[in-house]
Amino acid sequence: MAVGVLALQGSFNEHIAALRRIGVKGVEIRKPEQLQNVDALIIPGGESTTMAKLAEYHNLFPALKEFVKMGKPVWGTCAGLIFLANKAIGQKEGGQELIGGLDCTVHRNFFGSQIQSFEAELPVPELAAKEGGHESFRGVFIRAPAILEAGPEVEVLADYPVPAKKLTDSKFAAGNQQETTESKGKVIVAVRQGNLLGTAFHPELTADTRWHSYFLKMMGKSGQQNGSKEEDLSDNQQLRTDLPIFQ
Numbered sequence: 246m247a248v249g250v251l252a253l254q255g256s257f258n259e260h261i262a263a264l265r266r267i268g269v270k271g272v273e274i275r276k277p278e279q280l281q282n283v284d285a286l287i288i289p290g291g292e293s294t295t296m297a298k299l300a301e302y303h304n305l306f307p308a309l310k311e312f313v314k315m316g317k318p319v320w321g322t323c324a325g326l327i328f329l330a331n332k333a334i335g336q337k338e339g340g341q342e343l344i345g346g347l348d349c350t351v352h353r354n355f356f357g358s359q360i361q362s363f364e365a366e367l368p369v370p371e372l373a374a375k376e377g378g379h380e381s382f383r384g385v386f387i388r389a390p391a392i393l394e395a396g397p398e399v400e401v402l403a404d405y406p407v408p409a410k411k412l413t414d415s416k417f418a419a420g421n422q423q424e425t426t427e428s429k430g431k432v433i434v435a436v437r438q439g440n441l442l443g444t445a446f447h448p449e450l451t452a453d454t455r456w457h458s459y460f461l462k463m464m465g466k467s468g469q470q471n472g473s474k475e476e477d478l479s480d481n482q483q484l485r486t487d488l489p490i491f492q
């Protein structure tokens with residue numbers, strides 16, 4: 246079993262390292278034909294506009310869209326979540342191409358710019374139930390997007406409280422003034438829709454591999470392959486938001 250990691254830009258190395266810690270091989274994907282050799286795909290965080298330009302340059306969009314249509318498991322983190330959304334707002338002029346498939350509207354920079362990046366403890370009951378351990382998860386939000394609306398097929402795994410005004414302004418920008426559950430002052434930050442998983446934060450920048458294990462279970466396999474053990478991490482590997490890729 247091999248998990249592809251889109252390796253055009255952003256935190257692909259960190260995803261590959263997290264997969265390695267649970268004994269799974271991560272394969273760098275840069276060309277359309279490489280998708281044929283993997284059973285699932287992770288689209289990392291980074292900068293979605295740049296990633297879209299590179300994906301277009303390498304003619305990856307048709308193969309990526311096909312991969313999603315075939316029902317193979319795909320997980321988008323942060324910029325990857327934007328890529329997977331059917332609709333994104335707050336894009337640069339002219340917009341950017343998306344893979345789509347995830348029935349939701351994502352605000353590209355909902356939480357603001359780089360200096361508004363933050364960490365928060367998020368309750369994720371589904372993760373606790375499936376992966377055990379703590380009820381909550383440390384979410385690392387870097388210039389993070391948020392999901393403003395999600396379709397009926399979408400299961401919300403985590404949300405985050407925000408001031409109602411911020412939400413109203415964003416929805417107005419999206420051309421949508423309808424009353425929805427989010428208008429009570431919450432945005433969605435983790436979702437699942439069938440074989441698609443989306444997180445607005447970066448599990449690959451923490452030592453916690455539960456999201457990676459959760460994703461692997463979506464492939465019908467356990468994260469522990471060949472009896473391999475999770476590696477210990479030294480303190481300075483626990484969290485790496487200092488990476489130049491996010492600047």
Ligand SMILES: NC(=O)CC[C@H](N)C(=O)O
Nearest residue numbers: 290291292293323324388
């Ligand atoms: N850390 C991230 O992946 C940030 C994503 C960024 N908001 C974008 O538009 O691409």
